[in-house]
Amino acid sequence: MLLPLLRRLGQTVFVLFGISVLVFAVFFATPGADPTARIAGRNASPQTLEKVRQEYGFNRPIPVQYATMMKKLFITQDLASYVDRGERVVPEIMRAAPVTLSLVGGAALIWVVAAITMGTLAAAFKDTWVDRTLMLLGLIGISIPVFWLGQVTNLVTQSRYHNTWLFSWVPGLGYIPLSQDPWGWFKTLVTPWCVLAVMFIGIYSRVLRADLVALANEDFMRTARAKGLSPTRILLRHGLRTSLVTFVSLFGLDFAQLVGGGALLTEVVFGLPGVGHLTYQALTNLDLPLIMATVMYSAVFVVVANALVDMLYLFLDPRVRDAR
Amino acid sequence: MRADMPHTSTQPLLVVQNLSVHVPAQGQLISLVENVSFTVGAQEIVGLVGESGSGKSVTAMALMGLLDSPGVRITGSARFKGQELVGMPPRLLRRLRGRDIAMIFQDPMTAFTPVYTIGWQIEEQIRAHTSLSRKQAQQRAITLLAEMGVPDPAQMAQRYPHQLSGGLRQRAMIAMALSCNPSLLIADEPTTALDVTVQAQILELVRGLRSSHGSSVLFITHDMGVVAQTCDSTLVLYSGRIAETGPTADLFAHPSHPYTAALLASIPPITGPRPAHLPTIASAPPTPHTRPVGCAFAPRCTYAHTPCTTSQPALVPISAQHAAACVLPTEGTPLPPRLGTVQTAQAHSAPHQTGTTPL
Numbered sequence: 156m157l158l159p160l161l162r163r164l165g166q167t168v169f170v171l172f173g174i175s176v177l178v179f180a181v182f183f184a185t186p187g188a189d190p191t192a193r194i195a196g197r198n199a200s201p202q203t204l205e206k207v208r209q210e211y212g213f214n215r216p217i218p219v220q221y222a223t224m225m226k227k228l229f230i231t232q233d234l235a236s237y238v239d240r241g242e243r244v245v246p247e248i249m250r251a252a253p254v255t256l257s258l259v260g261g262a263a264l265i266w267v268v269a270a271i272t273m274g275t276l277a278a279a280f281k282d283t284w285v286d287r288t289l290m291l292l293g294l295i296g297i298s299i300p301v302f303w304l305g306q307v308t309n310l311v312t313q314s315r316y317h318n319t320w321l322f323s324w325v326p327g328l329g330y331i332p333l334s335q336d337p338w339g340w341f342k343t344l345v346t347p348w349c350v351l352a353v354m355f356i357g358i359y360s361r362v363l364r365a366d367l368v369a370l371a372n373e374d375f376m377r378t379a380r381a382k383g384l385s386p387t388r389i390l391l392r393h394g395l396r397t398s399l400v401t402f403v404s405l406f407g408l409d410f411a412q413l414v415g416g417g418a419l420l421t422e423v424v425f426g427l428p429g430v431g432h433l434t435y436q437a438l439t440n441l442d443l444p445l446i447m448a449t450v451m452y453s454a455v456f457v458v459v460a461n462a463l464v465d466m467l468y469l470f471l472d473p474r475v476r477d478a479r
Numbered sequence: 480m481r482a483d484m485p486h487t488s489t490q491p492l493l494v495v496q497n498l499s500v501h502v503p504a505q506g507q508l509i510s511l512v513e514n515v516s517f518t519v520g521a522q523e524i525v526g527l528v529g530e531s532g533s534g535k536s537v538t539a540m541a542l543m544g545l546l547d548s549p550g551v552r553i554t555g556s557a558r559f560k561g562q563e564l565v566g567m568p569p570r571l572l573r574r575l576r577g578r579d580i581a582m583i584f585q586d587p588m589t590a591f592t593p594v595y596t597i598g599w600q601i602e603e604q605i606r607a608h609t610s611l612s613r614k615q616a617q618q619r620a621i622t623l624l625a626e627m628g629v630p631d632p633a634q635m636a637q638r639y640p641h642q643l644s645g646g647l648r649q650r651a652m653i654a655m656a657l658s659c660n661p662s663l664l665i666a667d668e669p670t671t672a673l674d675v676t677v678q679a680q681i682l683e684l685v686r687g688l689r690s691s692h693g694s695s696v697l698f699i700t701h702d703m704g705v706v707a708q709t710c711d712s713t714l715v716l717y718s719g720r721i722a723e724t725g726p727t728a729d730l731f732a733h734p735s736h737p738y739t740a741a742l743l744a745s746i747p748p749i750t751g752p753r754p755a756h757l758p759t760i761a762s763a764p765p766t767p768h769t770r771p772v773g774c775a776f777a778p779r780c781t782y783a784h785t786p787c788t789t790s791q792p793a794l795v796p797i798s799a800q801h802a803a804a805c806v807l808p809t810e811g812t813p814l815p816p817r818l819g820t821v822q823t824a825q826a827h828s829a830p831h832q833t834g835t836t837p838l
Contacts, residue, residue, distance in 0.1 A: 373589065374584060374589035374590045375591055375592040378592075378652075379592065381545060381584075382576070382603065383573050383574060383575070383607055383608060384577075384603070385573065396595075397594055471594065472593070473639040473641070473642075474641050477642065
């Protein structure tokens with residue numbers, strides 16, 4: 156039990172190291188990314204620039220700069236942004252994380268439930284109009300860009316039809332913390348949840364349908380039919396249960412990258428101050444400390460989520476349990 | 480035999496008449512099985528023999544209502560205990576499946592759902608057809624596994640399919656098939672995927688079922704040796720049609736269709752000198768849409784002559800229950816009886832104990 160855990164920890168550290176070096180190197184290799192000028196302000200005198208360079212350590216060798224930044228990020232946790240009057244980066248991420256988690260968690264719930272329902276129904280009614288309609292809807296969902304869908308729903312719910320009975324309950328853009336006002340939290344998030352979930356519903360329902368249809372030709376499905384079980388039971392207890400293994404691995408990765416900041420577009424469109432929004436800000440300002448912090452945060456999530464998926468595998472698939 | 484089923488031993492359990500299976504392909508209906516008729520009596524083991532693609536599995540699947548490829552057409556009649564199986568509503572057929580007619584499959588490796596324990600899967604079938612409680616079903620599953628010679632059955636019931644060997648899995652499969660005391664067991668090449676020693680044990684088990692469980696067995700195989708050891712009567716299929724049918728002993732002693740004769744000739748003799756080369760049947764059987772006009776076997780038959788290529792030969796009686804679809808007997812030139820006969824089911828018809836040797 157301890158050894159796999161340690162191994163996983165080692166992997167995490169290795170991944171984080173690799174990514175951080177890469178981000179650091181790319182930043183300093185980017186022309187015009189020199190932060191000195193930006194920190195010193197417009198039309199700063201050469202003396203000021205020199206002073207800033209000295210103060211922030213930009214004149215020191217790059218490995219030293221890297222080590223200093225890592226120390227500030229992970230150990231003292233007082234890494235300050237190059238813009239925004241030197242705002243501390245770590246608390247900023249801590250404030251943004253719950254927003255992203257709320258957004259992605261809700262959306263994930265919607266997309267898992269909807270995708271399982273749609274995929275299973277489509278497989279059950281294979282080659283009928285039900286199947287075709289659902290799969291067409293899925294395809295449309297995949298094809299709609301999330302930022303466009305977000306803008307359109309904003310247009311409809313916030314301005315065009317906001318004063319009708321249908322959308323008058325929709326609060327303005329922004330985020331209300333769960334601890335402050337649960338109902339308000341729900342109301343602000345329900346639209347972004349649906350918008351974010353649409354594409355994933357499309358992908359997941361199509362994948363699940365394909366998987367279930369392929370499984371229908373398996374020997375054990377024939378055995379289940381020969382046992383005289385009902386078609387519903389065969390599809391759910393034998394087909395769907397077996398397909399869940401694929402479904403879970405797909406889900407783990409998508410969920411992790413969204414929590415790590417992948418829901419950037421949705422967050423920006425709906426004005427949610429989440430990690431994605433922060434990343435977006437950091438990139439537009441070329442703010443290395445913030446970029447570094449968000450990337451590290453994201454990487455940690457992907458690694459942790461992978462570990463969780465592996466654990467779920469053990470639970471879902473007895474064959475994996477023995478292979479260890 | 481269950482009390483609620485009006486069934487006497489004089490009336491055969493299963494009567495199949497002119498069963499045909501057609502599937503649409505390339506814009507036309509192609510017959511996979513054509514006019515197959517046979518009967519399975521109570522506690523009888525009937526062998527269904529043929530090469531791959533001869534329609535033996537399709538016949539079994541059609542009886543079970545397991546053929547679901549789009550556009551498949553099943554015609555003819557299959558009366559099981561007086562009930563017509565062909566065209567039976569799926570709901571009713573489902574109730575028969577697993578309870579009165581059970582099936583075991585060729586590859587025990589893939590025939591169990593990988594994510595559930597063996598015990599769970601047997602319980603599932605019991606609970607689908609009876610009103611036993613979970614506990615009782617569990618107990619029954621363990622008893623069945625023990626009857627099938629699975630060592631430490633309570634432990635085995637907790638295992639997942641991949642944790643068992645092929646032989647144990649096939650025993651578990653048979654235990655599952657017998658869980659509701661079916662009167663007919665369809666065994667689709669149950670020993671093909673197993674190695675020879677395990678194969679012998681499983682055959683022993685299947686042979687013992689008629690005395691231990693009162694089941695009739697429809698035994699599908701391509702192995703003439705297995706037929707000789709196991710089956711009371713035999714049906715030889717070639718390209719979806721009956722080539723020859725009769726009691727196994729008669730059929731082995733006097734093969735009347737050149738195909739049967741050729742199949743038997745390809746088995747090495749037990750006594751006497753061994754030939755340097757065993758005879759083989761040249762080339763491959765026709766696919767359903769390249770079947771010739773006359774006898775389907777004609778292109779590979781050493782006795783083929785004009786009448787064989789013009790019309791399909793009718794099934795002609797050789798003796799009381801023995802018939803062959805060949806023109807030779809009617810032309811007065813029947814095949815010679817076979818010398819050096821193989822040991823047949825007759826030698827085995829004494830009741831057998833189920834094997835208890837662990838695999």
